[in-house]
Amino acid sequence: MNLNNRRKFFKKVIAGLVSFSIVPKIASEATALKMKRRAEVPYFTNGFKIAEVDTNTTMLWTRLCSQAEPNPVRHERIEKVFRHPINFDENQEVSKMDGAVAGTEGMVRATVKDKRGRTVYTSSWKKATPANDFTSQIPIKDLKSGHAYQIILEAKKTDSGEVNIEQGSFSTAPGKKDKVPVLLTTSTCQYFWSFDDKTRGFHTYDSMAKLNPDFFVHTGDYIYYDKPGPLAKNFEKARHKWHAMNGWPSLRDFFKKVPIYMIKDDHDVLKDDAYLGKGPYGDLTFQDGVKIWYENVPIEDKPYRTVRWGKDLQFWMVEGREYRSPNDMEDGSEKSIWGKEQIDWFTKSVDESDATFKLLFTATPIVGPDRERKKDNHSNSNFQNEGDWLRGYLSSQENMFVVNGDRHWQYVSKDAETGLVEFGSGPVSDYHVQGWDEGDVRPEHQYLNLIGGFLSIKVDRESGEPKIRFNHRDVFGKVVNEQSFIG
Structure with missing residues (x-):
């Protein structure tokens, strides 16, 4: 192998080693950033409810959560009425219980659109705090009777935080x-x-x-x-x-x-x-x-x-x-x-x-x-x-x-x-x-x-x-x- 070929060979080896060391670092940084963003986003793990619908009003409910899914069901059940869990530790931390969902502070707002996609109502940002178990309730008024509407819920942890979105739909009650x-x-x-x-x-x-x-x-x-x-x-x-x-x-x-x-x-x-x-x-x-x-x-x-x-x-x-x-x-x-x-x-x-x-x-x-x-x-x-x-x-x-x-x-x-x-x-x-x-x-x-x-x-x-x-x-x-x- 001549001198020029040897130089080219070593350059390729060194470049490969550098590349090999950089790619995992970039990948790990991207994963860390993604996980950080996920941690900063409130989840609608407990869903939301469209409640108390009348001819021109409704009430929205939701709870902001820090985990995307509830804890899995781990316990088996007895085979008789009510299916109580077997060997369930009543004194364990609630956060570790089957079905547990941790809440998180943040803010939520609702936007209501008619069937043509026009915005008819947007609430202010409502805070979700530990005092009310991170739940939020939003009254919506001045809707039209017998009309179909779309609900868009937005949640974020801070004013500048990443926003999570959930959507639903409902119709108001018709007139008497x-x-x-x-x-x-x-x-x-x-x-x-x-x-x-x-x-x-x-x-x-x-x-x-x-x-x-x-x-x-x-x-x-x-x-x-x-x-x-x-x-x-x-x-x-x-x-x-x-x-x-x-x-x-x-x-x-x-x-x-x-x-x-x-x-x-x-x-x-x-x-x-x-x-x-x-x-x-x-x-x-x-x-x-x-x-x-x-x-x-x-x-x-x-x-x-x-x-x-x-x-x-x-x-x-x-x-x-x-x-x-x-x-x-x-x-x-x-x-x-x-x-x-x-x-x-x-x-x-x-x-x-x-x-x-x-x-x-x-x-x-x-x-x-x-x-x-x-x-x-x-x-x-x-x-x-x-x-x-x-x-x-x-x-x-x-x-x-x-x-x-x-x-x-x-x-x-x-x-x-x-x-x-x-x-x-x-x-x-x-x-x-x-x-x-x-x-x-x-x-x-x-x-x-x-x-x-x-x-x-x-x-x-x-x-x-x-x-x-x-x-x-x-x-x-x-x-x-x-x-x-x-x-």
Whole structure:
């Protein structure tokens, strides 16, 4: 090899060595930069909710998170009702628990666009802080009735930080004179460990999404503080229950395009049969539970409210925990689940309504039948005085029906004395079914089925006549019972 060739050879070797040492360095720096940017971006790991939709308003909710995905489910479950986790360490750090999602400080804003892509509203940047568990609620007003809208949520950690974006869609309620069809779904009672899809969470939410409902009503027990994995006996564990539930992909995807209305029940605020004055549950008080509820449920005013959806439907959602009397109080005219203020509001608004069909959504039964040992609802003997009055009042209203949560089985019941009809949607999953014997069919029952799933309700017009159709469905959306009524 001559001198020139040797020089060329060594130059190539040296260049290769230099290149080899530089490339990994550049790659590692790029990876580090990418990871740094990811760490600086808030995530929508708990999704967002479009809530309380009316003719021209809605409320948005979200929580800013520091991790892109919830902690994976690591524990196996016992093979009986509620599927409690096996060997779950209740004293471990919450950040290490199955389904945990860490929050992060930051700011979020919402932009609303109409179906033509024109911006009709942009909020200011709202701060997400530890005081409210990094949640943010954004009221949106001055929308048009019966219009479709797109939601764009932006989140960042600092004023100059990188922005993360999430999108969704919804439609406002039509005006009270508009004769338009409406389809809604409703379900109840979901415990994180009663999931029936280890990846998605709950089949019911994916099945409801396929129907493209106009809205969804959850009638209580969205989470369970008093069931293990963990038992929510303090603020941190109670908040974790919401993080884990909202982290399921089936819920996150559903709420991107279906507005929600939520009603609280006992397990959402403290423990079984909770009321003000009962408790605490470990270190968690009833007041703590109510605060955490309003962190996660965007309601601007009272927890009882009514919504008009076109000419043919109006529905009421009532509050059964904040105003109730103690369960062990002697029954009589002073003992109440709703309280006087709510009763006065309810009867006045119902009397004023000219909607063809009226639906009362309640967390607990009014007709039943219920188990003899239960003592916390209007179908039980220890609230019989108010229950008798309520069944009589509701049955006097033309085309009014009750839709309730709390019961862990599907049913339709007709009160023997008043004729009031009540629809129990059943729990979200089959793994949550319990509390009633399959062969125990009572005279009130028009339908009884020990399965999970949901109830779909459709209001439309056939040959000019208004009609309401109630369909019980299993977790995969198959219709298992149907009842319809002409207005």
